Amino acid sequence: MKNVKNLFLVDDDDIFVFLTKTTIERTGQVEQTTVFTNGQLALDSILKNKNNPELLPDVILLDLTMPILDGWQFLEEFDLIKNLISKTITIYILSSSMAPHDMERAKHLSSITDYLIKPVTADKLKHLLDKL
Template sequence: MTAIKKLFLVDDDKVFTFLTTRIIAKNNLVEQVKVFGNGLDILNFIAENIHDVASLPEIILLDLNMPIMDGWQFLERYIDLLPKIDKEIKIYVLSSSIFPEDIDKAKTIQAVSDYIIKPLTGDKLINILRKNS
């Protein structure tokens, strides 16, 4: 299993991002974790660095329920950007919702690799990274 260079965590819940970043760091499998508070922030980041492949992540963990731009709205706009991105980015929806409609809806979106119900445990993280290598 090779280490992941960059992983972006998109969530407005500060307690959650703090704890999750801690779990990821403990596993020593990801070189860098970057946190974004809402969909718009990460969207702007990707748009700005679209040609700088090194600065783009291999994995995005995306919350759905966020202010300003939520996860769904981000995905809509991200798909528009996709043709211009010269890097394979895996997006995992990471949500507290166990609502089946949310899970089904996420799985219909091509850009979404999987739907993970919070919390993100060490086992779940290893699973993601295994698939990714």
């Protein structure tokens, strides 16, 4: 059963994106997965569709290290616009960094549901999607 309509995968590592997207598709729980290679592109899409819940993501998997607008910057911008958005969006950080200061920083952001460390296995993803 596809309980997630729309998932944003925001990451600039094309190999990782390919592998993760395939994993997501294999769970069969996501109708559509959209990939953005930096935070700015994801933010633009959200802003564009802010009044159109159909096109807004239900969940975002967000990398931290990206060009143009990195994960942290994306979250800052998102905080400013989230009241304008007609939908509640669940955001997971998905990073290869195991640095404690990154995790600590993520804890203080209310928009973040959880901090996930790469890689994301199929089981872990399923479990995560089930909760939505």
